[in-house]
Amino acid sequence: MDTDAPGRRPQAAPVAQRATAGIPGGRRKQRVSMADVAQLAGVSSQTVSRVSNGHPAVVEATRQQVLAAMRQLGYRPNSAARALRYGQFNTIGVILFNLSSTGNSRTVEAIATHAAMEGYAITLIPLDAPTQDNVLGAFTRMGELAVDGVIVIIEVHLLDTNTVVLPPGVHAVVVDSDAGDRYPVVDTDQADGARKAVFHLLDLGHRTVWHVAGPVESFASERRARAWRAALEAYGRPTPPVERGDWSAESGYRAGLRLAEQPDCTAVFTANDQMALGVLRALHERGRQVPAQVSVVGFDDVADASSYLPPLTTVHQDFAEVGRRCVRALLGQIRNGSTDPGTDLVPTRLVVRASTAPPP
Numbered sequence: 156m157d158t159d160a161p162g163r164r165p166q167a168a169p170v171a172q173r174a175t176a177g178i179p180g181g182r183r184k185q186r187v188s189m190a191d192v193a194q195l196a197g198v199s200s201q202t203v204s205r206v207s208n209g210h211p212a213v214v215e216a217t218r219q220q221v222l223a224a225m226r227q228l229g230y231r232p233n234s235a236a237r238a239l240r241y242g243q244f245n246t247i248g249v250i251l252f253n254l255s256s257t258g259n260s261r262t263v264e265a266i267a268t269h270a271a272m273e274g275y276a277i278t279l280i281p282l283d284a285p286t287q288d289n290v291l292g293a294f295t296r297m298g299e300l301a302v303d304g305v306i307v308i309i310e311v312h313l314l315d316t317n318t319v320v321l322p323p324g325v326h327a328v329v330v331d332s333d334a335g336d337r338y339p340v341v342d343t344d345q346a347d348g349a350r351k352a353v354f355h356l357l358d359l360g361h362r363t364v365w366h367v368a369g370p371v372e373s374f375a376s377e378r379r380a381r382a383w384r385a386a387l388e389a390y391g392r393p394t395p396p397v398e399r400g401d402w403s404a405e406s407g408y409r410a411g412l413r414l415a416e417q418p419d420c421t422a423v424f425t426a427n428d429q430m431a432l433g434v435l436r437a438l439h440e441r442g443r444q445v446p447a448q449v450s451v452v453g454f455d456d457v458a459d460a461s462s463y464l465p466p467l468t469t470v471h472q473d474f475a476e477v478g479r480r481c482v483r484a485l486l487g488q489i490r491n492g493s494t495d496p497g498t499d500l501v502p503t504r505l506v507v508r509a510s511t512a513p514p515p
Contacts, residue, residue, distance in 0.1 A: 187228045196224035247485060248278045248297040250290065251308035256402055257427065257455055258375070258474065259308055262330060265478020266306060273486060278302055287320070294322050304485045306330065309374065326488040328481050331374055335498030339488070341480045345375050348470040348503035349382035352424045352452040355468070355505055357390050360513045361422035361450065367398045367410045367434060369426040379426050379454065400426070404433040411437025414449075421449055421514040428453035428460050428469055435463060435510070446512035456506055466508035476501045 304326030369376030400406030407430030
């Protein structure tokens, strides 16, 4: 055929040939288009689009045929163009100040899991300091990365004291804060979990309960400490001085050494399981038997809590449910276009193991 003849267009090369033409070793020269996939698969471009977007209205045999063509040509759907077309990026941003703590890391894991189940990816931006400038900078970065909404994991008193204000008009859900009058908040029922721990120890017959609290700037720590104090007052029991830690086992160990010197200390409620581990070590080193002489309760129910010596009685936090509710609340905003403030509390439960018993 004379492809240069007047009035006649050159015949196109086969799709697979065009995809590798002019490149040594058959490497692709230009991006494969949706039309190329449609031609190779013998379907319309609309069908290819439906397969790319996971649309259910495609016969399975046709879907597999299109997927095979995509693999053969090395086709990758243009997610950015699709996002601009539909105004949705299927990405959730997560801003947080500390990824090392048990609560934050497990919450992020749960958010990622449930986001993936909904067809969303997550973009994570940790901040080195909890300041207004850093938060606004993170939101600006999230905008550049094209996310549909943001989950903010706050471990310190910021939103509840107006130290940090989120940008208006942004789909956002907050975790671990007392700002439910201004933002949608999802949190563990910190106060009820602490009450369960204290009431358990008092019901065993202990005269009072000592407390190893977390950092004073932590919202969760202060909520648990206030509930501990209120529970003792409700029973008409004395309130011992609070010991402070920084969530680490080492800080719990130092607090435990001080508590071991208190002869009237027979029950301890620690604000997390890691500090409880340190308390257990300190009591053991000082010859105070657990639970024969001192009972210890933690908070979190980490995976290793049942392997502590003795196995730790603790308050179970359902981090998977926290993550699920965060994703559900944020997607509700994205899909419905409304942002209603309020706090959604996830219940806790007490897990009784061998570290608690009646007082001697």
